[in-house]
Amino acid sequence: MKGHESVMKDKLVSQAIAVLTGGLLAVQSEKEVRIFILAICLLLAIGIVVIWKPLDFFGRASKPEAVLLACGLLTGFLYGMPAENNIASPLLIERIEIQGRLSDWRINDKTGQGIFILEDVYPGTEERLGEKYNFRVYPEKDGVYMKGWDRVKPGDTILVTARLEHPKPPGTEGEFDLPLYYAVRGLSGTITAFGEADVLEEGVPGFT
Secondary structure (H helix, E strand, O other), X not given: OHHHHHHHHHHHHHHHHHHHHHHHHHHHOOHHHHHHHHHHHHHHHHHHHHHHOHHHHHOOOOOOHHHHHHHHHHHHHHHHHHHHHHOOOOEEEEEEEEEEEEEEEEEOOOOEEEEEEEEEEEOOOOOOOOOEEEEEEOOXXXXXXXXXXXXXXXXXXXXXXXXXXXXXXXXXXXXXXXXXXXXXXXXXXXXXXXXXXXXXXXXXXXXX
């Protein structure tokens, strides 16, 4: 019984690795390479079904491990492909007034950081902005935060003046691959607040 459970566990681990490998391959490859890989996979699938006929080859009672691993690899690949579509266009706004809700908020004597769900900007902008941003704020040179930051809690809706930045284009020399990193996390970029924080609405304690 234990041997059977061990075999099942090994198969699940192999499938998980195949899915993760497929996803990593998709997000790390160029669009043209992904199309080429999909075309090869399609031709192989047709060849397997029409020519090889795995059910006849392996028998209907058994499942070919190689075919299952290939399916796992392809599944991860297909799930990884849309990550590029989530990459925000490069953008830098040095000063903008924004309103939104903070989640995962934490603050100490060196920095305050969290996730900012953008709701509105003042004045309006024609630039295409995202919905979620990595958010941070720093104390002044004397180590004291500006007025209002001591009142901010997770889930609060706040109004602040900030610097809004989307990552540089993918492949920028000397840059960490932030576009891909943010896209996978569902973020569009970074908001760095300065000045005072105006709490417009308090969040529900324990909600975020």
